[in-house]
Amino acid sequence: MDARLAHSAVKRQLYSVDTYFRDSWEDLFRIAGNDAFGIADRHAFALLKPDAVVRRKLSAALEWLSVRGWRVVYAQRFRVNRWAVRAFWQYQWNTATRDRREMADLYMSATDSLVLLLRAPDPSRSPAETACSALTRVKGSSDPARCRPGQLRYVLGTLNQQLNLVHSADEPADLVREIGICCTAAERAALYRALHRDDRADDRAAELAVGLESEQERVDLTLAGTVARIRGRLTHPTRLEALLGDALDGRTGNWREIVALADRSGLPLTGWERVVLGTSLLVPTLPHVVPLVPDASVSSATPPRYPGSPPPE
Structure with a gap:
């Protein structure tokens, strides 16, 4: 896998044989050719989760993104089941306790989620920062104590490390892989064509948000x-x-x-x-266990390369 897609050499090795990533990357490259790297670089993947639905936070999240220049290019509903839960966090949940896994199965499948593909506001990030890493930075920590004023999770009101309202892909490789989890081959083709054309789907996202929230009773999750x-x-x-x-x-x-x-x-x-x-x-993690894939902020021995930069020596 090209280092433009992921910092970690371990992640690149694992994803290179991961069928969710491979199928999705092949579809993107077939549609966009060499611009596949640029598309993965300038877009972010976000999943507004069921706790955001029943707390009526979808429209607030869309408004927060819009005000900061994030543009929705593609939006769809997706029901996360227990298999998708395991797929999303396959390379991190070797650290998760049984309680944490069971809770995720229960709340992630409670309602449909809202999948968003977002075009990053270019002035908000440095040339060496992907759209995924930019969204991760402004989204805020999953730990409420570490969220900062102005960050998305802080503004929406994250409650604990699991009921944190929004998930996003860490890096371009994760964006590609998570699209592979959420979308069939036909859906991926439509999605990647939308990204290649640089479509506008803000109204579509707003419509889906209103529909999702209207189907569910408001719930106080404190x-x-x-x-x-x-x-x-x-x-x-x-x-x-x-x-x-x-x-x-x-x-x-x-x-x-x-x-x-x-x-x-x-x-x-x-x-x-x-x-x-x-x-x-619950206790969320097992002691003395490290995730299979390191945090995206940890650099590998091979430095990342971004579109427009020279190839490695």
Whole structure:
């Protein structure tokens, strides 16, 4: 794989035999030829997730992007299933706990997501920064404590490391691969032609956002709001109420005990209530385990090369 698509030599090696990437790259190159590198460089992939849908954050996200000069070139709905969840994070989730994987299966499949292909505002990035890395930078951390004012996740109100509203591709290689996950061959061809023509799909994205939000009941996904709703269904003080209080005060991480006790008490929790408790209380990563693919910000021994730069020696 060309170093213009990914910094990490490890990622390039793995993706070169990854069928999601290979199928998608072959489709892009067939349509765009040598401009395939330029298309992958100047576009970013974003997925507005189900928590953004039920919290009514889609239109706000589109407005944030538009104000900052990001232009939607292609938009479509996509229902993420458990297989797609594993595909998206295949090379990072060797570090994920079972709780984290199960929670992602539950909330990522709760509603359709909104897939966006975005043209970067050229003045916002340096010549050596791809559109994907520019969006990653302004999107903000998945950890709410590390989000900064003005970043997309901060503005939308990320709740925890999983209910963080938006996913984006780290690098051009990830953009190509994630298009391969979300789109059939016919859909990829239409998408890449749209990118090659530099289409405008802002109105289409807005229409899809309104439709998605109108199909779903608004849900308060805060831990405090969720605990209050569950407590409101209790008719008398119980062990469940005490556990909910401990969860709210940060004194317990046993979300499975809360769910099991609610089931035994005849007060089964909704899917989103399980998600909020699980994602708020779980331990996300295994200790002393590193991801198969390093963080995109970590340089490999082979430096990246971008369109217009000289070939490596």
